[in-house]
Amino acid sequence: MTFPVLDLNSVILSSIGLALTLVLVLLVFGAYQQKAPVMRWAGGLLTLGGGYSLYFISRVVDMDGVRPGYAALAMTLAALGISIYVNGIRMLRGYRVYRYRSLLVMTILLSCNTVMLNLHAPVRWLILGNLFILVWVFVYGCRSLAGYGTDFVAQVFWLCCSLFASLSLWLVFLMLEVVLADEADLASFLAWPVHAYMAAATVLVLMAVTSLLLLVMNIRTQAGLQAMATMDSLTGTLNRRGLQDSANRMQAVSQRMALPMGMLIVDLDYFKKVNDVYGHLVGDVVLTSCAATIRSALRGGDVIGRYGGEEFCILLPNTGEQEAMVLAERIRRTIEKTPVSIAGVESMHDDTRAIKCTVSVGAVSSETVGYALDGMFAAADQNLYKAKQHGRNRVASNMELLMTQLPREISRPAKRHARVIA
Numbered sequence: 001m002t003f004p005v006l007d008l009n010s011v012i013l014s015s016i017g018l019a020l021t022l023v024l025v026l027l028v029f030g031a032y033q034q035k036a037p038v039m040r041w042a043g044g045l046l047t048l049g050g051g052y053s054l055y056f057i058s059r060v061v062d063m064d065g066v067r068p069g070y071a072a073l074a075m076t077l078a079a080l081g082i083s084i085y086v087n088g089i090r091m092l093r094g095y096r097v098y099r100y101r102s103l104l105v106m107t108i109l110l111s112c113n114t115v116m117l118n119l120h121a122p123v124r125w126l127i128l129g130n131l132f133i134l135v136w137v138f139v140y141g142c143r144s145l146a147g148y149g150t151d152f153v154a155q156v157f158w159l160c161c162s163l164f165a166s167l168s169l170w171l172v173f174l175m176l177e178v179v180l181a182d183e184a185d186l187a188s189f190l191a192w193p194v195h196a197y198m199a200a201a202t203v204l205v206l207m208a209v210t211s212l213l214l215l216v217m218n219i220r221t222q223a224g225l226q227a228m229a230t231m232d233s234l235t236g237t238l239n240r241r242g243l244q245d246s247a248n249r250m251q252a253v254s255q256r257m258a259l260p261m262g263m264l265i266v267d268l269d270y271f272k273k274v275n276d277v278y279g280h281l282v283g284d285v286v287l288t289s290c291a292a293t294i295r296s297a298l299r300g301g302d303v304i305g306r307y308g309g310e311e312f313c314i315l316l317p318n319t320g321e322q323e324a325m326v327l328a329e330r331i332r333r334t335i336e337k338t339p340v341s342i343a344g345v346e347s348m349h350d351d352t353r354a355i356k357c358t359v360s361v362g363a364v365s366s367e368t369v370g371y372a373l374d375g376m377f378a379a380a381d382q383n384l385y386k387a388k389q390h391g392r393n394r395v396a397s398n399m400e401l402l403m404t405q406l407p408r409e410i411s412r413p414a415k416r417h418a419r420v421i422a
């Protein structure tokens with residue numbers, strides 16, 4: 001077995017490359033530490049540009065054998081540029097910078113280049129090898145930007161993007177080789193290797209795929225933002241804004257179709273005590289759990305949202321006041337008989353395992369107050385106040401003689417507990 005002879009030029013160039021890279025890395029990750037992220041981003045682009053300029057210079061100037069060394073150095077700089085670029089974007093987006101990983105990539109790149117140079121590998125091999133690493137750096141960086149590998153579509157998107165980028169670069173190299181060659185003419189252009197055409201076709205396909213994926217990602221982002229803007233993060237119900245949107249839609253449809261629309265405002269009783277006695281963590285668990293319990297008592301089509309701190313509003317399509325009362329009573333009873341488990345939650349009373357909760361409900365429907373939403377909200381609030389005034393853990397509506405008008409499902413328990421107030 002014969003060992004390759006060390007090429008002095010390559011070793012010197014690689015060492016210069018290593019030193020330069022280290023200096024640049026230190027510069028960027030050290031001195032730039034306190035400066036604006038956009039500096040890193042711009043620095044990355046500049047380094048990238050510098051790397052490729054160096055490569056092109058090495059292609060134009062005839063340097064007898066030294067050329068591969070320059071190509072390797074240029075590619076290393078290019079990878080460094082991409083690395084800084086990705087880190088710059090990470091900073092702009094408020095993520096942590098990959099310091100040591102970037103250094104690792106640079107070291108691997110330089111080691112590979114040095115080995116390849118000492119093996120007297122042809123320039124094209126060197127370019128391909130480096131492009132491969134560039135792809136890796138780019139994919140790795142972009143993967144992290146796309147959310148640490150959680151979103152498959154984002155991953156595929158960035159993979160396609162990086163393949164697209166590296167294939168495009170390769171095509172540019174091939175094209176420049178033809179243009180820079182002495183015999184550059186149409187014949188030599190047409191005599192391009194088949195793989196160049198294949199690469200071109202792949203680039204086009206990748207372009208289409210990436211555009212499509214970008215579209216999907218944008219739609220998803222839009223949907224995510226929409227959800228974030230209209231959802232209450234604690235309870236998973238709609239927030240006030242989402243509730244208002246839904247109420248507007250439901251009101252418009254109900255009015256157009258001359259259907260009744262119901263509304264309930266459900267308020268947890270003595271919730272302040274829960275917070276004071278058990279702490280806010282338990283309070284949050286109670287809120288979340290009650291929201292889930294209320295949701296379980298609703299029908300498909302009913303809409304629930306968090307109206308205030310411990311208040312929920314429920315919109316009921318095609319529901320008159322009697323039916324609204326039935327539902328309100330069902331919610332009241334369900335909450336009453338479903339204690340909230342707080343096992344495992346950090347509490348100020350470690351011996352308590354479950355908390356019994358009750359709710360008061362104000363019910364209203366368009367039948368008694370009309371379709372104007374402000375009027376409905378106000379009336380439901382007033383009824384809630386009435387329920388609280390009469391001792392809590394009960395339901396109140398605008399209707400008179402409610403007890404006799406209620407259907408059987410509610411009238412018996414309602415009579416028994418005398419909790420429904422007209």
Ligand SMILES: Nc1nc2c(ncn2[C@@H]2O[C@H](COP(=O)(O)OP(=O)(O)OP(=O)(O)O)[C@@H](O)[C@H]2O)c(=O)[nH]1
Pocket residue numbers: 234267268269270271272273275279280281282283284287308309310388392
């Ligand atoms: N843990 C927690 N507490 C909240 C949240 N939002 C509001 N609160 C608390 O809910 C409590 C509401 O107290 P009050 O308005 O006095 O109502 P209450 O104690 O339920 O009394 P009544 O409604 O009259 O029965 C306050 O202590 C708020 O701090 C929340 O998101 N999490």
